[in-house]
Amino acid sequence: MSPLRETVETVERASGEYRYGFVTEIDEDRAPTGLNEEIVRFISAKKDEPDWLLEWRLKAFRMWLGLEDREPRWANVHFPKIDFQDACYYAAPKQEGDGPASLDEVDPELLRTYEKLGIPLKEQEVLAGVAGAGNVAVDAVFDSVSVATTFQDKLAEMGVIFCPISEAVRDHPELVRKYLGSVVPQGDNFYAALNSAVFSDGSFVYVPKGVHCPMELSTYFRINARGTGQFERTLIIADEGSRVSYLEGCTAPQRDENQLHAAVVELVALKDAEIKYSTVQNWYPGDADGKGGIYNFVTKRGACRGADSKISWTQVETGSAITWKYPSVLLQGDRSIGEFYSVAISNLRQQADTGTKMIHLGRDTRSTIISKGISAGRGQQTYRGLVRVQPKADGARNFTQCDSLLIGDVCGGHTVPYIDVRHPGAEVAHEATTSRISDAQLFYCRQRGLDPEEAVSLIVNGFCREVLQQLPMEFAVEAQKLLGISLEGAVG
Amino acid sequence: MSEPLLRIRNLRASVDGQEVLKGVDLAVTAGEVAAIMGPNGSGKSTLSNVLAGRDGYEVTDGEVRYDGRDLLDMEPEERAAAGVFMAFQYPVEIPGVVNATFTRTALNAQRQARGESAIDAIDFLKRARETLDRLEMDEAFLRRDVNAGFSGGEKKRNEIFQMALLEPRLAILDETDSGLDIDALRIVATGVNAMRDGRRALVVITHYQRLLEYVVPDSVHVLADGRIARSGDRELAHELERAGYAAFQPA
Numbered sequence: 026m027s028p029l030r031e032t033v034e035t036v037e038r039a040s041g042e043y044r045y046g047f048v049t050e051i052d053e054d055r056a057p058t059g060l061n062e063e064i065v066r067f068i069s070a071k072k073d074e075p076d077w078l079l080e081w082r083l084k085a086f087r088m089w090l091g092l093e094d095r096e097p098r099w100a101n102v103h104f105p106k107i108d109f110q111d112a113c114y115y116a117a118p119k120q121e122g123d124g125p126a127s128l129d130e131v132d133p134e135l136l137r138t139y140e141k142l143g144i145p146l147k148e149q150e151v152l153a154g155v156a157g158a159g160n161v162a163v164d165a166v167f168d169s170v171s172v173a174t175t176f177q178d179k180l181a182e183m184g185v186i187f188c189p190i191s192e193a194v195r196d197h198p199e200l201v202r203k204y205l206g207s208v209v210p211q212g213d214n215f216y217a218a219l220n221s222a223v224f225s226d227g228s229f230v231y232v233p234k235g236v237h238c239p240m241e242l243s244t245y246f247r248i249n250a251r252g253t254g255q256f257e258r259t260l261i262i263a264d265e266g267s268r269v270s271y272l273e274g275c276t277a278p279q280r281d282e283n284q285l286h287a288a289v290v291e292l293v294a295l296k297d298a299e300i301k302y303s304t305v306q307n308w309y310p311g312d313a314d315g316k317g318g319i320y321n322f323v324t325k326r327g328a329c330r331g332a333d334s335k336i337s338w339t340q341v342e343t344g345s346a347i348t349w350k351y352p353s354v355l356l357q358g359d360r361s362i363g364e365f366y367s368v369a370i371s372n373l374r375q376q377a378d379t380g381t382k383m384i385h386l387g388r389d390t391r392s393t394i395i396s397k398g399i400s401a402g403r404g405q406q407t408y409r410g411l412v413r414v415q416p417k418a419d420g421a422r423n424f425t426q427c428d429s430l431l432i433g434d435v436c437g438g439h440t441v442p443y444i445d446v447r448h449p450g451a452e453v454a455h456e457a458t459t460s461r462i463s464d465a466q467l468f469y470c471r472q473r474g475l476d477p478e479e480a481v482s483l484i485v486n487g488f489c490r491e492v493l494q495q496l497p498m499e500f501a502v503e504a505q506k507l508l509g510i511s512l513e514g515a516v517g
Numbered sequence: 518m519s520e521p522l523l524r525i526r527n528l529r530a531s532v533d534g535q536e537v538l539k540g541v542d543l544a545v546t547a548g549e550v551a552a553i554m555g556p557n558g559s560g561k562s563t564l565s566n567v568l569a570g571r572d573g574y575e576v577t578d579g580e581v582r583y584d585g586r587d588l589l590d591m592e593p594e595e596r597a598a599a600g601v602f603m604a605f606q607y608p609v610e611i612p613g614v615v616n617a618t619f620t621r622t623a624l625n626a627q628r629q630a631r632g633e634s635a636i637d638a639i640d641f642l643k644r645a646r647e648t649l650d651r652l653e654m655d656e657a658f659l660r661r662d663v664n665a666g667f668s669g670g671e672k673k674r675n676e677i678f679q680m681a682l683l684e685p686r687l688a689i690l691d692e693t694d695s696g697l698d699i700d701a702l703r704i705v706a707t708g709v710n711a712m713r714d715g716r717r718a719l720v721v722i723t724h725y726q727r728l729l730e731y732v733v734p735d736s737v738h739v740l741a742d743g744r745i746a747r748s749g750d751r752e753l754a755h756e757l758e759r760a761g762y763a764a765f766q767p768a
């Protein structure tokens with residue numbers, strides 16, 4: 026079946042409700058409500074962490090205290106002040122002992138949840154080539170902990186490490202210690218400091234020199250517990266000449282309260298290495314009146330540390346009540362390449378302030394930014410991007426294209442590009458367009474047999490094509506479906 | 518004779534509060550090619566848009582029956598699935614959506630609405646290639662965005678291509694011949710004539726008689742000032758060619 030057909034059919038099937046809004050009944054192990062040094066120690070102890078990491082967290086916590094009331098306020102998003110003492114910073118599905126040694130030990134209820142989410146968790150299925158399973162290794166993070174990682178053995182044969190970060194702390198402390206916080210320092214910003222203090226789990230990837238990772242690596246994040254935030258931390262290191270493609274997917278149950286998701290993702294690409302990081306974010310967006318939904322305040326940054334390295338971010342942001350997110354690239358190595366491909370949808374009362382930062386430091390560095398923003402309903406969307414060319418970045422080049430598509434007349438699309446060029450030879454090009462889905466386009470599609478929602482989905486998918494093409498196949502299909510589903514009801 | 522496939526009775530319609538169709542009566546039977554001619558602004562496109570169900574065209578009186586159904590009661594996409602096709606006078610551009618995707622999505626949406634199975638990408642490609650071949654169109658057409666950057670003639674041919682693929686029972690061609698050079702006109706005519714199989718009906722709207730040299734109509738109707746002012750056979754077209762529309766223009 027073609028992606029498009031699937032899109033159309035899925036849109037037809039879906040009732041217009043958030044489809045991932047179910048809650049899994051499961052015993053949880055939770056930290057007491059609130060945030061203080063004791064909680065930080067509690068989390069660290071739960072994970073049996075070494076002293077250096079506890080100290081690292083405590084340092085971050087103190088930095089966060091110093092940043093208190095210094096939440097970023099420049100973003101074009103509006104929400105009531107968050108009471109950080111009124112949340113729970115650790116929730117884990119209860120389990121015996123240390124954690125699952127294999128999939129057989131994972132709570133079957135959890136596996137059923139992942140099945141509902143369409144994640145090819147079972148290695149047997151994947152290996153047996155069951156339809157839709159694909160060649161994808163999966164790490165699944167449920168609330169605060171990683172519950173299952175598939176394909177570890179097969180990857181290990183090639184020296185690729187793909188595991189929960191808590192496991193990496195235990196088994197590969199030298200790598201974690203060297204790189205953790207090296208791209209996003211603890212005090213980088215309010216939410217990054219918070220994450221550094223209380224991060225619970227997330228994925229760790231190390232691809233050794235010269236290895237091209239043989240399969241897509243993927244993490245699915247799911248917030249399940251009530252009153253919890255999710256603070257995962259992802260660290261990916263691509264050693265010299267290596268290559269890896271990593272996918273991240275997210276969902277959360279439908280709840281009336283707002284839930285905080287403050288993740289940090291750090292990428293390090295050494296000489297000649299290439300990292301492709303794709304996200305399909307579908308956290309619960311809240312309802313049509315703006316009740317509930319996830320606050321998605323995420324710091325993602327990659328460092329092209331070596332010459333000729335490349336980092337490419339692709340994101341499809343359809344969910345969350347509020348998105349505050351700027352996946353960025355530090356172009357340190359000569360001739361390194363940074364890319365940012367983004368589709369973001371704001372429907373209902375969703376607010377998204379998203380974009381990227383490309384910091385050109387090395388010579389002949391290149392960056393490309395393609396942003397497609399779609400606003401519908403009462404959604405508000407801002408592209409915010411920074412292109413900076415430092416004095417030593419001879420021959421730096423950037424191309425930026427920001428397109429906004431508006432559906433209806435009570436939504437908003439805004440473009441805020443910052444260009445900071447400190448080198449006279451830099452080539453920086455910025456193009457921006459704003460368009461609407463016209464009545465003529467809609468009617469043309471309907472005359473050919475598409476209903477209004479199919480028509481919008483088709484037109485929107487066309488608008489986003491350049492970005493969707495960047496996604497690995499497994500995710501492109503999912504992303505197309507999501508675009509259709511997210512815009513249901515956008516045309517009356 | 519059997520019940521006509523399309524019967525329009527006393528159709529009145531307004532655009533922006535202004536009455537444009539002032540009581541149109543017209544019947545087209547299956548197998549028939551009916552030409553509608555008329556001066557600019559007489560309401561030809563309004564009639565096509567009303568038949569296709571476009572918003573903003575308010576029907577104030579009259580009825581339209583199509584294949585035993587109340588056409589005006591159907592959504593545009595229901596009409597399409599029931600076999601009503603309109604070739605637009607000004608086809609619309611859809612950037613980023615390639616022709617192949619667009620037509621296959623449309624075809625399968627219609628098939629699904631009719632309870633038929635979807636056509637997969639491979640079968641579709643085969644059909645699309647055959648159709649293109651027949652219309653002397655390049656296969657690269659399929660990979661281009663819908664009408665984006667097309668010349669006027671390419672847009673019109675794209676309409677004919679879509680018609681050929683969707684195989685409608687009633688096709689309304691709104692000035693598909695306007696602005697075409699003679700080669701393009703011949704190709705459009707080929708596409709239209711291929712539709713004549715005794716079961717379909719075609720309403721060919723044109724300003725000139727030129728197309729009717731290639732697509733010989735069974736009946737010719739003059740739409741003037743929102744009404745069918747005269748009906749006849751193909752001779753009427755020749756007469757109009759000689760005498761022009763002066764006799765039908767409001768004084």
Ligand SMILES: Nc1ncnc2c1ncn2[C@@H]1O[C@H](COP(=O)(O)OP(=O)(O)O)[C@@H](O)[C@H]1O
Nearest residue numbers: 532533537555556557558559560561562563564
């Ligand atoms: N969308 C529209 N908005 C305003 N006026 C319209 C619109 N469509 C048609 N009209 C008016 O209706 C009349 C008939 O137009 P039309 O149906 O396009 O004629 P034709 O196709 O025969 O040239 C014209 O006076 C035109 O100005």
Ligand SMILES: [Mg+2]
Nearest residue numbers: 561562606692
């Ligand atoms: Mg016209």
